[in-house]
Amino acid sequence: MIENVKLGKGVKIWRPDLVNLYDCVIGDECNIGAFVEIGKGVVVGKRVRIGAHAFIPTGVTIEDDCFVGPRVTFTNDKYPPGPREDWGYIIMRKGSSLGAACVVLPGVVIGECSLVGAGSIITRDIPPYSIAVGIPARVVSGVGVKKEDSNDYAS
Amino acid sequence: MIENVKLGKGVKIWRPDLVNLYDCVIGDECNIGAFVEIGKGVVVGKRVRIGAHAFIPTGVTIEDDCFVGPRVTFTNDKYPPGPREDWGYIIMRKGSSLGAACVVLPGVVIGECSLVGAGSIITRDIPPYSIAVGIPARVVSGVGVKKEDSNDYAS
C-alpha cells in the first residue's frame, strides 16, 4: 500500500503491492525494494536506494544519495514501549551507507559519506567519511579512528 | 492472510493483506504490524503490540501487555532442521518487552516486566523486572545483576 505519500519523479518501487508506505515523503529517483515499511513523517531525499525488508519508522530522516541495505532496522523508542515524546530521532547524512541488516538505535546521526558494515548495531553517532563495523559499531577506518577501536569483527 | 485465527475484540491489524497469521489465538486489543507471521498454535495475550516484520512460529506463548519490537525473531528448532519433538518453547511473561530485531533461542523464558535491548540475542532466561542487552543478552540492570555481567555494548 502506498497511502498519502509524496512521491518524487522517477521513483522506482519494485513491488507496490508488497510495501507499506504511508504519510511520508520520498525524493526523486529513489529505489525501494519489496517488504519495505516507511512510516509517518519520514523524509527520504533524492537518489536513495532502500533494500528489501528495510524498516523505517517515524523519526527517521534520510538525506540525498544514501544507501539503506536490505533488512536495515531503524528504531525510535529507547525504552519500549515508551511515550512518543521520549522517542529519538535518526538522521542519515548525505551519501552515507548502511550495510545489510544493520540496526540503528534512537538518537544517532550517521555521518556524511560514512559506511557501516553489514550486521552492525549502531548505538552512537558515526563520524563523517569513516567506516564503522561491529556490535556496537566502531570506527575502523577514516577520520577519528583510534587503535583501540579496531576489533576482531573487522579483521 | 488471516486463516483460522481466533481473534479477540478490538484487535488492530494494520495491513491484513500483508500478514500471515494462521491457526493461532490473538487476545483482545492487540496491535499487529505489517509483514508479521504468527504460526500454528501460538497464543498471544491481551493488549500485546507486535511490531512490523516480527516472526512468531509454533512454540511461542506471549502473555498480556507484552511488547514485541519490529523484526523480532523467535525460533523453535535448536539444531535445524531437527524433528518437531526436539523443538523448544519460548514464553514471554506478562508485561515484558523485546526491542527491535532481537533473536530469541528455543527454550527461553522472558521474565515478567523485563526489557531486552534492540538487536540482542537471547540465549538464556531473562529474570523478571530486569533489563538485559547484548549478544548474548546479559542483565545490566535490575534483579540479580552482577558486576561482571555488565558489558561494553550497554555503555
Next chain:
Amino acid sequence: MIENVKLGKGVKIWRPDLVNLYDCVIGDECNIGAFVEIGKGVVVGKRVRIGAHAFIPTGVTIEDDCFVGPRVTFTNDKYPPGPREDWGYIIMRKGSSLGAACVVLPGVVIGECSLVGAGSIITRDIPPYSIAVGIPARVVSGVGVKKEDSNDYAS
C-alpha cells in the same frame, strides 16, 4: 509475485502472494516461506527449506538439502553501493544449515553439512561438517576447531 522462475516439481510456496521470486531456479520439492525474496540468477537445489523473511539476492547458490532459517540475509555488495563487477558470491554446500537471522557476507562458502547458529554473522568460510556460531561466526565443534575459537556466545 513469481515471475520468470523455473520451478521444480513439488515445490511448496506457502504464500505465493507474499513472496518476491524472479529470474531464478528453484529445485524439486523445495519449501518456501512467506515474505521471501529470491533474486535474479539465484540457483536453489532440491529439497531446500527456506524460512520466512529470508533474503537471497543475486550471487547466491544453494545446493541440495540445505536449510535456510527464517530471516537469513545473504549479501553480495562488499562496500555498498559498489559496482556489480565487485560483488561477491556465496555458496551453501549440500546439506548445510543456517539458523534464524544469520547474515552472510559476500565471498563466503558454507561448507557441506555444516550448521551455523541463529543470529550469527558469517564473515569467512565455514568448514564442512562443523558447527559455528557467533559474531563473527567461529567454529565451536567439528573439523578444525581450535580451543581459542571457542567463545562465550556458545557457552
